[in-house]
Amino acid sequence: MSAAGKITLVGIGPGSVEHMTARARSAIAEADVVVGYVTYIKxxxxxxxxxxxxxKGMTEELDRAVSALEAAREGKKVALISSGDAGVYGMAGPTYEVLFQAGWTPDDAVQVEIVPGASALNACAALVGAPLTHDFCAISLSDLLTPWPVIARRLDAVARADFVVALYNPKSGRRTRQIVEAQRLFLRHRRADTPVAIVKSAYRRRQNLVFTTLDQMSEQDIGMLSTVLIGNSSTFLRNGLMVTPRGYANKYDGLAQGGETRDGEKPGRSLSTGLLGWLHALREQVDAGRSVAELACEHDLPEDYIAATLAEPMDGAVEPVGAEDADER
Known part of the structure; x- marks a missing residue:
């Protein structure tokens, strides 16, 4: 019996050779067998x-994983490829599901390696500016494997929470209403003029960029090769670029000259409205007679959360300056 082989889950990035990592290229070069969706193979x-x-075809992810495992059991080196990153809506998840169901463990003779690649949201963001500089999330609108109520709850939650959002799998020939429903949910919480970027085939031959607004989003040309980036309440469009501020203007004046701290702020420390400053303010308001219920309503936070934070002792609370704080000034 031949020695067991290896499965390498390769994220090839957006598709252009220039944006594929050296490890991704070497993993494919070393492979005896290359498994993937027909478009990615090209x-x-x-x-x-x-x-x-x-x-393999578009919906044959499990078949790809099974084929890779069979070849690896025969002692072959297998490159199982995904566009973008194999761990972001890619082949890593279904492959591990197939492996575990087949009785595989990390101690198995078949080795598994994941080679990271730039995901679609990274590629699309790079083309349109800097939309992901602050908190963001990704949601797939595909309901082939996820119930729509689950997707809708996630859309509503992130829209309300003011995340920048990357929508994957926004529309196909048969799934045309999902993007309309996503727009409907976002408009409950976001301004109609919220910036939106639609990127098709980033860094590929038919690349196309469209800037629009939330209220016009669903009317644009959107398909399975598109990624939709929806800005938050701070995101702006200027000179053909979509930018989400990181928050420096909350702490500094004169950013173009290096920035001078605003009154009450200190470099490398949380904002005066950061956690400790906010907790001190809450205590002062409670001492002045305001109720926890009023404060919860004002800050749009759960009442039991406000009560729990106020119950924690504040004496001696000192905020250390860590490396991450220094990086964020």
Missing amino acids: LVADLLEGKEVVR
Whole structure:
């Protein structure tokens, strides 16, 4: 019996050779077998000479994983490729599900490696400016495997929480209403003129960028090769660029001259309205007669959370300056 082989889950990035990591290219070069969706196979065609190639369709993720495991059990080195990053809506998840169901463990003779790659949200953000500089999340609108009420609750929650959002799988030939419903949910919490960028085929031959607004989003040309970036309440469009401020203007004046701290603020320390400053203010308001219920309503936070934070002792609370604080000035 031949020695067991290896499965390398390769994130090839957005698709262009220039944006593929050296490790991704070497993993494919080392492989005996390359498994992937037909479109992704085309993106690495220059690396496939002399290799066994297993092409699978759009919804055949489990078949790809099974094929990779079978080849690895035969002692072959397998490159199982994903566009973007294999761990972000890619093949890493279904592959591990197949492996575990087959009785595989990390001690198995078949080795598994994940090679990270730039995800679609990274590629799209780089093309349109700096929309992801502050808190963001990604949500897939595909309801092929996820119930719509679950997706809708997530959309409503992140829209309300003011995240910048990257929508994956926003629309297909048969799934046309999901993007409309996403827009409906976002408009409950966001301004109609919230900036939106729609990027199709980032860094590929048919790349296309469209800037629009939330109220016009669903009317644009959107398909399965598109990623939709929805800004938050601070995101702006200027000179053809979509930017989400990191928050420096909350602490500094004169950013173009290096920035002078505003009154009451200190470099490397939390904002005066950061956690400790906010807790001190809450205590003062409670001492002045305001109720926890009033404060919870004012800050749009759960009443039991406000009560629990106020119950914690404040004496001696000192905020250390860590490396992450210094990086954020």
